[in-house]
Amino acid sequence: MSGSNFGDWFGTGSGQTGQGRPGGGLWDAMDQLRGMFEQKVGSTRMGRGDVRAAVLALLAEKPMHGYQIIQEIDERSGGSWKPSPGSVYPTLQLLTDEGLITAQESNGRKTYALTEEGRQEAQASDRSAPWETSGSKESSRSALPKAGVDLAQAVAQVGRSGTSDQVKQAVEVLDEARRKLYSILAQD
Numbered sequence: 001m002s003g004s005n006f007g008d009w010f011g012t013g014s015g016q017t018g019q020g021r022p023g024g025g026l027w028d029a030m031d032q033l034r035g036m037f038e039q040k041v042g043s044t045r046m047g048r049g050d051v052r053a054a055v056l057a058l059l060a061e062k063p064m065h066g067y068q069i070i071q072e073i074d075e076r077s078g079g080s081w082k083p084s085p086g087s088v089y090p091t092l093q094l095l096t097d098e099g100l101i102t103a104q105e106s107n108g109r110k111t112y113a114l115t116e117e118g119r120q121e122a123q124a125s126d127r128s129a130p131w132e133t134s135g136s137k138e139s140s141r142s143a144l145p146k147a148g149v150d151l152a153q154a155v156a157q158v159g160r161s162g163t164s165d166q167v168k169q170a171v172e173v174l175d176e177a178r179r180k181l182y183s184i185l186a187q188d
Contacts, residue, residue, distance in 0.1 A: 050130040051083050051087050051088060051091045052091050052094075052095070053125065053129065053130055054069075054073050054083070054129055054130050054131070055069055055088070055091055055092065055095065055101075055112075056095070056100070056114070056118065056121060056122040056125065057122065057129040058072055058073070058129075059101060059112055059113060059114045059118070059122070060114060060119065060122040060123070063111050063112060063113035064111065064112060065109045065110060065111050065112065066085065066088055066089055066092060066110070066112070067085075069088055069092075069112075070082065070083060070084075070085065070088055073130075073131065076129070076131040077130070077131040078131075078143075079146065081130070081131065092110075092112055095112075095118065096112075099115060099117055099118075100114065100115060100117055100118035100121055101113060101114055101115060101118050102115055151177075155170060155174065158170040
C-alpha cells in the first residue's frame with residue numbers, strides 16, 4: 001500500500017475495490033450505500049393527475065411561471081417530489097388549451113394565471129394538493145435517503161482528508177450508528 005492515500009480508498013485514485021486497502025470493505029459499503037440513497041432521493045413518483053392538481057393549487061394562490069411552479073412543488077413537498085419540466089410544461093399547455101389558465105409573456109417568460117373557469121375547477125376539486133396528501137410516514141421515509149446521502153458524504157470526506165486516528169474514530173461512530181439503527185427496528 002505504499003504511496004496510497006485516503007483518497008484512493010474512495011475510488012478517486014486507482015479505481016480498485018476495497019480489497020487490499022485498510023477498511024476497504026467499509027468504504028465499498030459506504031459507496032454502495034451512497035449510490036442507493038442518491039438513486040432514491042428525489043425519485044418519488046406521483047400518481048397520474050398530480051401535476052395537474054399541483055399546478056391548479058399553486059395558480060389558485062398567485063400567477064407563476066413554469067420554473068416557479070417546479071420550485072414551489074419541490075419546496076412544499078420537502079424535496080420529496082420535484083416534477084420535471086417535461087411533465088409541468090405539457091400540463092400547462094393542456095390547461096391553457098382547456099381554457100383553465102392563461103399565459104402572458106413578459107421578458108421572454110410566460111406567466112400563467114387561472115381563468116375564472118380554472119378558479120372554479122381548482123375550488124371544486126375534492127383533492128388536496130399532492131404535497132399535502134403524502135402523509136407524515138411518507139415524509140419521514142423521504143428524509144431517510146437524504147440523511148443517508150449526507151452521512152455517506154461525511155464518511156467520504158473523513159476518508160479523503162482524515163488522519164489514521166480520525167478514520168478509526170469514524171469507524172467507531174459508524175459501528176455505533178449501525179447498532180442503534182438495528183435497535184430501532186427491534187423495538188415494538
